[in-house]
Amino acid sequence: MSIETFDYILEKIGDKLKKKWSNFIKVPICPCERLIVTLRFLATGASFASLAFSFRLGKSTVGAIVKETTQDLWDNMFTIHMPQPNEQCFQEIAEQSWKLWNFPNCIGAIDGKHIRIKCPGNTGSMYYNYKHFFSIVLQGIADANCKLIAVEVGGYGKQSDGGTFSSSKIFNLLKSGELPVLGNTCLPNSEEIVPYVFLGDEAYPLLECLLRG
Incomplete structure (x- = not known):
């Protein structure tokens, strides 16, 4: 990550990461360090x-910092960098x-x-995947350009990709016609x-709107 990108993120959420001084926390951890700790965790997966x-x-x-900072990142930046896709977005991707x-x-x-997790209590093998560890999908x-335009988290680790897709919001939106997918058109240099x-x-x-390879 460049310094410019780091400064941009810190500017967006820095105020949310500030902690008040008190008589038992004389020197609270600054927003810059909180963001660094979180980015190191996200980049390396270190414990x-x-x-x-x-x-x-x-x-x-560290656990509290990562939890709070990732929530602030999502709450303050997802509407800017991952808005709900529309027809113009899909047209540009095409x-x-x-x-x-x-x-x-x-x-x-x-x-x-698959995101590795500790097995939640009383869930049996629901989160145990084919790679032989517990996960959510x-x-x-x-x-x-390999940039994510939509994400959905929470599928059971035991589910296949197809099973996760069939129970996802994306599939339901496609099935109901609510996702603004572009209509049929001609192939380049063809009338088909x-x-x-x-x-x-x-x-x-x-599916008609999903081609697999």
């Missing part, structure tokens, strides 16, 4: 214990997909990512009319 040792903080303090990857009518690539849609599609791997179902 709270190792981050606590590196930054000379308590392990529970144009970039053709320009960069020579693939027509593509409005995004979809896939799932993050399903994301990326544009032609075909729909715009998302791209997924073989774990996803083959």
Whole structure:
């Protein structure tokens, strides 16, 4: 991450990260350090214990900092950098997909990512995945520049990508016609009319608006 990007993020959420001075916390952890700790965790996946040792903080303090800062990041920045996709957004993605990857009518690539967790209580094997660890699933849609335009978190680790997709909000919006997906159009240099599609791997179902490879 560049210094300019770091300063931009700190400017957006710095006020939210400030803590009041008190008689038992004479020198509160500054917003800059809180953001650094959180970014290190997100970038490396290091344990709270190792981050606590590196930054000379308590392990529970690191956990609280990461939880609070990530929530502030999402609350204050998702509307700016990950707004709900609209027709114009999908049109730009389709144009970039053709320009960069020579693939027509593509409005995004979809896939799932297993996020390792400790097994929640009384859940049996619901979160135990095929990779043999406990996880929740993050399903994301990326544009032609590999930037996420939509994410959904919370699928059970035992679910396949197809199962996660079938129970996701994205699928329900597609099924009901509420997602502003572009209408059918001609392929480049052709008169054949075909729909715009998302791209997924073989774990996803083959649908009119979802092409799998």
